[in-house]
Amino acid sequence: MKNIIRAGFLLGIVASSPVTVAPSGANAATFYLDAKTGNGRNDGRTPKKAWQSLTVATSKAI
Incomplete structure (x- = not known):
């Protein structure tokens, strides 16, 4: 029972955390x-x- 509560608690923390893994877009x-x-x-x-x-x-843009 404690494992289920612990798993639910950890899942709640992970689900409510902002996702910051994706890199930002390149400047074009x-x-x-x-x-x-x-x-x-x-x-x-x-x-x-x-x-x-x-x-x-190519000499100026790069």
């Missing part, structure tokens, strides 16, 4: 590339301020 960002009107000096964060090449994008 969107960057823009435009081979015609882009520029390597832009920040790449909007279509109007797009980068011109993948080389620029």
